[in-house]
Amino acid sequence: MHAKSERSVLISAPSPRRSTEPGIGADLAPVDCMKTEATIHSSRVMRIQLLFAALMWTAAAVMLGSRSVGWLGHLHFGTVLAGVAVVLGWFKQHYIMRRVAGEAVLRIRERGPDANVFGFFALKQWILVGVMMGGGIVLRMSGLIPASVLGTLYATVAIGLLLGSGRFWQALALGE
Numbered sequence: 001m002h003a004k005s006e007r008s009v010l011i012s013a014p015s016p017r018r019s020t021e022p023g024i025g026a027d028l029a030p031v032d033c034m035k036t037e038a039t040i041h042s043s044r045v046m047r048i049q050l051l052f053a054a055l056m057w058t059a060a061a062v063m064l065g066s067r068s069v070g071w072l073g074h075l076h077f078g079t080v081l082a083g084v085a086v087v088l089g090w091f092k093q094h095y096i097m098r099r100v101a102g103e104a105v106l107r108i109r110e111r112g113p114d115a116n117v118f119g120f121f122a123l124k125q126w127i128l129v130g131v132m133m134g135g136g137i138v139l140r141m142s143g144l145i146p147a148s149v150l151g152t153l154y155a156t157v158a159i160g161l162l163l164g165s166g167r168f169w170q171a172l173a174l175g176e
Contacts, residue, residue, distance in 0.1 A: 043175075045115065045117065046108055046109060046111075047172060047175070048117055049108045049111075049115075049117055049119075049120040050105070050108055050120070050168050050171050050172040051168075051172055052117065052118070052120055053101075053104055053105075053108070053120045053121070053165075053168045054165050054168035054169045054172060057101070057161045057162070057164060057165035057168065058161075058162065058165045058169075060158075060161050061157075061158045061159070061161035061162035061165065062158075062162075063158075064136075064154045064155070064157050064158035064161070065154070065155060065158035065159075065162070067151075067154050068082075068085065068150075068151045068152070068153075068154035068155035068158060069151075069155075070151075071147040071148070071150055071151030071154070072147075072148070072151035072152070072155065075147075075148055075151075077148075078148075078151070081148055081151060081152045081155075082151075082152075082155055084152060085151075085152045085153075085155030085156045085158075085159060086155070086159055088152075088156040088159075089155065089156045089157070089158065089159020089160045089162075089163065090159065090160075090163065092156060092157070092159070092160030093159065093160045093163035093164045096160065096164075097160045097161065097163065097164025097167075098164060098167060100125070100164065101164045101165070101166075101167035101168060102167055104120060104121055104125070104167075104168070105167060105168065105171045107120065107121070107122060108120050108171075132157075136154070139153075
């Protein structure tokens with residue numbers, strides 16, 4: 001009788017958690033050896049969406065970072081500004097991008113297999129992407145902002161995006 005009660009405790013115990021942050025480290029579920037075709041398709045769609053999101057953030061970070069190097073590289077104090085951008089970018093990732101990426105991972109997980117593959121971000125996030133791209137273009141073309149400030153700003157956003165993209169890469173690698 002004692003063994004039976006221990007068994008029921010073990011069965012009803014919650015699964016271990018890998019992380020308490022949104023989007024990463026969901027409860028570990030027991031492995032089901034009999035996956036259905038729909039489950040496999042759903043998993044494939046989810047992985048494609050995670051890959052698209054990770055590639056988008058990584059590509060944007062590389063593009064912005066390369067522009068910032070062009071602006072900061074020729075300045076005598078460009079290295080100092082790049083260092084400032086790295087620190088600011090880490091804070092941006094830690095306080096903003098980590099949460100946004102976690103929410104996007106949750107959104108991808110919760111959507112069904114019939115979801116549009118480009119719907120990995122909510123409409124509100126796509127609008128924000130457009131506004132930020134447009135704002136960056138306006139700032140760059142206006143000539144009102146010195147290259148040192150633009151370079152630092154672009155590098156800050158690039159670092160935040162690159163570090164934040166790790167949430168998507170992590171979810172993709174863990175198969176979540």
